[in-house]
Amino acid sequence: xxxxxxxxxxxxxxxxxxxxxxxxxxxxxxxxxxxxxxxxxxxxxxxxxxxxxxxxxxxxxxxxxxxxxxxxxxxxxxxxxxxxxxxxxxxxxxxxxxxxxxxxxxxxxxxxxxxxxxxxxxxxxxxxxxxxxxxxxxxxxxxxxxxxxxxxxxxxxxxxxxxxxxxxxxxxxxxxxxxxxxxxxxxxxxxxxxxxxxxxxxxxxxxxxxxxxxxxxxxxxxxxxxxxxxxxxxxxxxxxxxxxxxxxxxxxxxxxxxxxxxxxxxxxxxxxxxxxxxxxxxxxxxxxxxxxxxxxxxxxxxxxxxxxxxxxxxxxxxxxxxxxxxxxxxxxxxxxxxxxxxxxxxxxxxxxxxxxxxxxxxxxxxxxxxxxxxxxxxxxxxxxxxxxxxxxxxxxxxxxxxxxxxxxxxxxxxxxxxxxxxxxxxxxxxxxxxxxxxxxxxxxxxxxxxxxxxxxxxx
Numbered sequence: 001x002x003x004x005x006x007x008x009x010x011x012x013x014x015x016x017x018x019x020x021x022x023x024x025x026x027x028x029x030x031x032x033x034x035x036x037x038x039x040x041x042x043x044x045x046x047x048x049x050x051x052x053x054x055x056x057x058x059x060x061x062x063x064x065x066x067x068x069x070x071x072x073x074x075x076x077x078x079x080x081x082x083x084x085x086x087x088x089x090x091x092x093x094x095x096x097x098x099x100x101x102x103x104x105x106x107x108x109x110x111x112x113x114x115x116x117x118x119x120x121x122x123x124x125x126x127x128x129x130x131x132x133x134x135x136x137x138x139x140x141x142x143x144x145x146x147x148x149x150x151x152x153x154x155x156x157x158x159x160x161x162x163x164x165x166x167x168x169x170x171x172x173x174x175x176x177x178x179x180x181x182x183x184x185x186x187x188x189x190x191x192x193x194x195x196x197x198x199x200x201x202x203x204x205x206x207x208x209x210x211x212x213x214x215x216x217x218x219x220x221x222x223x224x225x226x227x228x229x230x231x232x233x234x235x236x237x238x239x240x241x242x243x244x245x246x247x248x249x250x251x252x253x254x255x256x257x258x259x260x261x262x263x264x265x266x267x268x269x270x271x272x273x274x275x276x277x278x279x280x281x282x283x284x285x286x287x288x289x290x291x292x293x294x295x296x297x298x299x300x301x302x303x304x305x306x307x308x309x310x311x312x313x314x315x316x317x318x319x320x321x322x323x324x325x326x327x328x329x330x331x332x333x334x335x336x337x338x339x340x341x342x343x344x345x346x347x348x349x350x351x352x353x354x355x356x357x358x359x360x361x362x363x364x365x366x367x368x369x370x371x372x373x374x375x376x377x378x379x380x381x382x383x384x385x386x387x388x389x390x391x392x393x394x395x396x397x398x399x400x401x402x403x404x405x406x407x408x409x410x411x412x413x414x415x416x417x418x419x420x421x422x423x424x425x426x427x428x429x430x431x432x433x434x435x436x437x438x439x440x441x442x443x444x445x446x447x448x449x450x451x452x453x454x455x456x457x458x459x
Contacts, residue, residue, distance in 0.1 A: 003183070004176045011172035016165050023157040031150055038122050038143040039115055041075060046139045049080050050128055053091055075141035077121070085133025098123070098138055109134045120147060182211040190218070198226040246277040253277075303345045308382055308451070309375055311348060315355035316373075319363070326363040326371070333376035341377040344451045346431045354427040355384075357420040358447050362388035366444070377453060384449040392441035401437060 079098055082091040087105055089097060104125065108114060114125035120142045128135040189202050201222060202215040257270035309330075316328045336342050355373075362371035366388045374385040393401065402425035428435045428449060439445035 004173075004180050007176035007179065008169065008172040011175060012165070012169045015168045015172070016161075019161055019164050019168075023161050027150075027154055027157060030153055034143065034146040034150060035117070035122065038141075038146055039124060042078075042122060042124055042139050042141055043126070045075060045078065045141075046080060046124070046126060046137050049091065049093065050082070050135075050137060053082065054130065076144040078141040079139065081138045082128075083136040083138070084130075085135070087136075090135075098140055100125070100136075100138055105136050108136045120144075182215075186211065186215055186218075193222070198222060198229055246281045250274050250277045303347060305343050306346045306348045306351060307339055307343045308351070308384065309342050311351045312355055312373055312375065312384075315352050315359060318352070319356050319359045323360070323363065323369075326360070326369050328359045328363065328371045328373065330373045330375065333374050334378070336377050341453055342375065342382055344382065344431065344433075344453060350427045351431065354424040355386075357424045358386040358449075361420060362386055362390065362445070362447075366390035380453055382451045382453050386447040386449070387444065389444040392443055393437065393439040393445055394441055398437055398439065402435075 078093065079096070080091070080093040081089055081097055081100075083100075083105055084090050087102055104114070108125045108127050111127065113127075114123070116123050118140075121140050122143060123138070123140045126137045126139075128137055186202055189200075193200050201219045253270055253273045257267065262270075309332075312330050316330055319328055320326055359371050359373070363369045368389060370389065372385075372387045374387070376383045376385075402421050425435055431451060433449060433451040435450075436448045437445060438448065
């Protein structure tokens with residue numbers, strides 16, 4: 001069952017139940033009102049007969065019956081019986097006497113007033129004070145007019161309920177169709193969105209209801225998907241280009257080497273050239289794997305307390321060991337009082353990779369191969385300045401500096417793939433940190449990294 005049919009059914013059942021409860025309430029309260037009114041009429045008849053018995057001297061019961069027969073206020077199938085103190089019948093208006101037990105008569109004389117129904121008949125038993133003792137009057141009649149009206153009301157309510165049921169079902173179908181219409185529109189639009197038109201967005205006529213908010217949420221998701229799709233295409237394109245170059249160089253070196261017989265020394269030179277290209281490719285692939293690792297979204301499970309000064313020393317040692325001509329100096333702007341002031345929650349290996357990239361970049365693009373790192377902590381923020389005296393960065397290149405495979409014009413003559421800074425930015429982002437660049441061409445650059453220290457987090 002689709003949503004439209006289910007909504008129609010639920011709406012119809014709900015309204016039908018409410019209408020049915022309303023009809024039963026009208027029928028029940030009208031029946032109570034009718035019964036109360038008829039009991040009042042029956043009591044008035046009892047009072048009339050009792051007054052005739054008390055006020056008219058020397059009149060017989062037969063004469064009273066004859067008088068009553070000419071009275072147009074007599075109720076349908078009316079039976080009135082009067083019992084004296086000794087439970088003897090002193091008056092009976094009907095053809096048959098309603099059977100009443102002595103216990104019932106005693107209960108009425110003690111003050112109990114009886115009003116009950118037996119089928120269509122309405123029965124009352126009343127006590128009447130007389131100078132000869134307590135009389136008991138038993139009266140019954142059938143409210144033919146009231147019951148006829150009640151039957152007519154029942155038929156009207158039943159027919160009205162059935163007719164209303166049809167109207168409610170039709171109205172429910174129209175209501176459900178109108179309510180589901182935006183969903184059908186969204187479904188149609190979503191089916192038309194593919195990889196070739198990720199720029200398309202959902203449009204909903206209603207701007208403030210929940211479905212419009214759902215469409216907005218879906219559009220935001222499409223924005224993220226489009227961005228990720230473009231980034232993936234760019235990544236694959238750049239990666240293919242970067243990998244193609246060393247592969248072409250290796251292929252050319254091997255082909256040249258195999259063109260004729262060469263000495264062992266010449267073969268060694270050729271293999272050495274291929275080895276350098278393989279190392280270069282291996283370095284780039286490792287960086288790509290590290291970049292992919294930061295996208296996994298499960299790193300938080302391995303987060304623990306990490307002291308940034310220790311990570312800096314490890315990164316410094318690694319960079320200087322791989323590049324003996326590089327010089328990296330780590331300085332404290334202010335010695336912290338507690339280790340928590342220079343510690344964050346993070347993944348030590350990734351942080352070391354990010355710091356190593358910044359140190360290597362600073363040294364690589366500086367003529368003196370020197371990088372100075374300043375570590376400071378205050379007001380809950382740990383700040384690291386990676387300063388060099390290198391070639392600097394043009395202002396128009398800074399907005400794109402952390403894009404994957406992006407390289408500025410003044411770095412084209414130096415080895416690199418444009419992955420290191422993108423990886424560094426991603427690592428700092430997943431550690432809830434920030435990185436900014438202050439650079440002057442020909443003077444140097446200052447990469448400023450900031451983290452909130454571990455004291456601001458629950459451990």
